[in-house]
Amino acid sequence: MRVCVGTIVHHPEDARITHRQIRALLDAGHEVTFVAPFTHCNVTPQPGIRAIDVPRAVGLRRGKAIKAAHAALRRGVKDADLLLVHDIELLLALPRRRPPTVWDVHEDTAGALEAKPYLPDSLRGALPPLIRAVEGRAERRLHLILAEESYRERFTGDHPVVLNHTYVPETPPPPPGANRVVYVGHISAARGAVEMVELARLLRPHGIRLDLIGPADRDVRPLLRDAQREGVLDWFGYVPNRHALRMAEGALAGLSLLHDVPNYRESTPTKIIEYMARGIPVVTTPLRKAVSLVERAGCGMVVPFGETAEVVAATAEAVLRLRDDGDGRAAMGARGYAEALGNYHWPSAAPDFVALLEGWARAPEEVAVRRAGAVTV
CATH class of the missing domain: 3.40.50.2000 (Glycogen Phosphorylase B;)
Structure with missing residues (x-):
């Protein structure tokens, strides 16, 4: 399976994106194209992936990054079996011709506005309805993965939850110190x-x-x-x-x-x-x-x-x-x-995550929202 993964908001070394999901795909033998802001974050792409560099979306001025992402995703999805995006901003940059597409919902975007000091008060009131509208449209057209069980309340149907597990050392770490x-x-x-x-x-x-x-x-x-x-x-x-x-x-x-x-x-x-x-x-x-x-x-x-x-x-x-x-x-x-x-050991959950993406890649016509039987991995 060939997967194109995209972000313009997160760091290219983001733990969930790179060290869990992309690593799981590579370990399973799949090919990965990664669209991410490598230069902006001064990151050298890891071996084994095809990297496409884009600007990072920061602050209020995100139009340039979204426009660049649209062109980068068009390149990235050529011959891809699946597109996996990690930002709500990328929902505005999806190429018209694309393989089955998955949005990994990392956060409550509307709820996060309160913690963004650069937003003027006028936008704090205007953005939540627009964000909910974008989320609703994405649910009708894309496959969704949720990072938290609580995110289910924002959507009409049931969607699989891929929790933020981590890599746990096989041998116990040193005991806590005192200073x-x-x-x-x-x-x-x-x-x-x-x-x-x-x-x-x-x-x-x-x-x-x-x-x-x-x-x-x-x-x-x-x-x-x-x-x-x-x-x-x-x-x-x-x-x-x-x-x-x-x-x-x-x-x-x-x-x-x-x-x-x-x-x-x-x-x-x-x-x-x-x-x-x-x-x-x-x-x-x-x-x-x-x-x-x-x-x-x-x-x-x-x-x-x-x-x-x-x-x-x-x-x-x-x-x-x-x-x-x-x-x-x-x-x-x-x-x-x-x-x-x-x-909470990620390698225990990784095979189910990979199988989920493999299933969507094999059934490109099935984008309907499920009402029951959600899978938690």
């Missing part, structure tokens, strides 16, 4: 950037440092740079997911201080599963699914939502309690690792 906390992932105000900087200042006198591993939104970069210059934290910027998780191993705790905004409210933060896979205790805000996962596995601590100072104080208290309880944090790390290995 470092980590955050892995994209950094933004809604993901707790301000709280984490203040937390770093509060923990510094206790001999505990904060490592931030991931790219940051433009509006919080000055804050992170200033904190790094002050010596209160280390911000490493973008690091490929597999390397970032190795860097996180041995940390005292992994942070997930997401705010209570619609796009996060009913999602399971992938970073929590990644921390668990690396034997790191989790400290999370009380998003419903995050709490359920952490409490079920007994692998971390929950801090309340609130004003910045309240969240920082509660998080610092949780970190210090973990620091002072070596046996407890080691047990949390071990329980989290066991839960991740047993239930």
Whole structure:
């Protein structure tokens, strides 16, 4: 099977796209063409794929990237058996002549608008109806994959869910240490950037440092740079997911201080599963699914939502309690690792994902929305 995969929003090293889905397709012997912003992100395409470079869609001005993507996808789908796109923007760039097409729904696009500081208030009100209309049209014309069970509520029919599992080491990682906390992932105000900087200042006198591993939104970069210059934290910027998780191993705790905004409210933060896979205790805000996962596995601590100072104080208290309880944090790390290995190991789900795409490629005329019997992989 020849698959064309496309994104103009996500990083070409995105964990879900590249390190899970594309890797699963390559491991199964399929050919992959990858349309992605390689130059913009300073990424060299991995061996074994056919790469097509496009501009990245950022901020309000996305027309140029969408236009370039249309031409790139036309090239990419020649002789392809399936097209797999990962952005709602690419629904506006689909070539008219194309193979069976799949939209992988990564997020609640309308719900995410609240966390985008560059949007004027006029667009915050106008965009949600347009987004829902685009989603409805896509459901009628394309195959859909959902990244979260909660996304089902946005669509008329049932669609397969491909959860954000991760790669869990076959051998247990080192136990958590006592002098470092980590955050892995994209950094933004809604993901707790301000709280984490203040937390770093509060923990510094206790001999505990904060490592931030991931790219940051433009509006919080000055804050992170200033904190790094002050010596209160280390911000490493973008690091490929597999390397970032190795860097996180041995940390005292992994942070997930997401705010209570619609796009996060009913999602399971992938970073929590990644921390668990690396034997790191989790400290999370009380998003419903995050709490359920952490409490079920007994692998971390929950801090309340609130004003910045309240969240920082509660998080610092949780970190210090973990620091002072070596046996407890080691047990949390071990329980989290066991839960991740047993239930969230991507190679266990990858064959079902590949089979799903193979089935759609073999039956190009079947695009109807299913009403029951959805498959979760």
